[in-house]
Amino acid sequence: MIFYFSGTGNTRWAAEQLATLTGEQLFFIPEELKKEHVHYELAEDERIGFCFPVHGWQPPHIVRQFIRQLVIEQSQNHYCYALVTCGDSIGRTMEILNKELAAIGLHADSLFSLVMPESYVCLPFMYTDTPEREKEKIDKAAADLQRYGFMIVNRQSGEVYTKKGAIPWTFSHVIGAYFNAHMITDSKFTVDADVCIHCGKCEKVCPTGDVRLVDGLPRWQHDDSCTCCLACYHHCPKHAINYGTITRKRGQYYFK
Numbered sequence: 001m002i003f004y005f006s007g008t009g010n011t012r013w014a015a016e017q018l019a020t021l022t023g024e025q026l027f028f029i030p031e032e033l034k035k036e037h038v039h040y041e042l043a044e045d046e047r048i049g050f051c052f053p054v055h056g057w058q059p060p061h062i063v064r065q066f067i068r069q070l071v072i073e074q075s076q077n078h079y080c081y082a083l084v085t086c087g088d089s090i091g092r093t094m095e096i097l098n099k100e101l102a103a104i105g106l107h108a109d110s111l112f113s114l115v116m117p118e119s120y121v122c123l124p125f126m127y128t129d130t131p132e133r134e135k136e137k138i139d140k141a142a143a144d145l146q147r148y149g150f151m152i153v154n155r156q157s158g159e160v161y162t163k164k165g166a167i168p169w170t171f172s173h174v175i176g177a178y179f180n181a182h183m184i185t186d187s188k189f190t191v192d193a194d195v196c197i198h199c200g201k202c203e204k205v206c207p208t209g210d211v212r213l214v215d216g217l218p219r220w221q222h223d224d225s226c227t228c229c230l231a232c233y234h235h236c237p238k239h240a241i242n243y244g245t246i247t248r249k250r251g252q253y254y255f256k
């Protein structure tokens with residue numbers, strides 16, 4: 001089984017590749033969380049995979065919330081791995097993940113990071129990649145994934161994540177901690193009513209159901225369900241959705 005989260009599609013693509021290589025089933029974490037219990041039984045020799053993007057040098061809130069509720073029967077001796085996608089660096093995301101997993105009796109035997117096109121654009125100096133850089137990253141990621149897939153299929157242990165960044169502890173536990181405590185919010189999303197074409201894409205792509213259409217325009221629920229994955233912003237065909245004013249001159253990206 002592969003549990004995954006994805007906002008703009010990078011991690012979905014990677015998780016789908018791993019599902020094809022391992023022949024194991026995909027579970028989309030926001031869908032699973034709608035169930036009363038997140039309780040699973042493993043087939044003989046089945047692997048347990050977690051795939052998600054890094055958010056502020058930590059696993060996204062929704063992934064941590066899911067793991068805290070997760071019950072997997074008889075998970076001892078089953079191979080477990082995690083793959084994290086990032087635009088640039090992951091800090092101590094893996095250590096934080098393994099702490100969460102330890103609390104439910106799991107441990108990731110192998111850990112992989114995959115550099116993918118950047119999706120975060122809501123702070124100064126944060127931009128989408130150029131089309132050339134996007135292609136370069138995806139081509140390299142496709143090759144890396146084959147390598148990781150081989151390791152996973154063969155249940156090899158190892159840490160294949162070199163992209164921790166220059167000051168990983170500070171990134172995750174100081175900057176990332178502040179970011180995750182204060183900046184994962186839908187309070188800054190706006191829509192330009194005269195630009196919106198009422199296509200409803202924002203509602204459709206929101207993984208948590210936070211975006212709902214009211215009179216054809218997106219409305220964010222302000223109920224803490226937003227993961228700030230920016231799917232609504234990046235998929236808007238008219239760039240009518242913004243996060244404060246900073247994204248007005250930013251590009252858009254989602255995995256195609």
Ligand SMILES: Cc1cc2nc3c(=O)[nH]c(=O)nc-3n(C[C@H](O)[C@H](O)[C@H](O)COP(=O)(O)O)c2cc1C
Nearest residue numbers: 006007008009010011053056057086087088089119
């Ligand atoms: C809220 C948020 C925070 C992010 N934080 C980081 C980060 O700390 N380090 C990094 O390299 N990329 C960061 N990114 C970029 C994403 O991790 C990266 O683009 C990822 O592949 C997106 O995956 P997805 O398309 O499956 O959502 C962040 C993106 C978002 C939306």
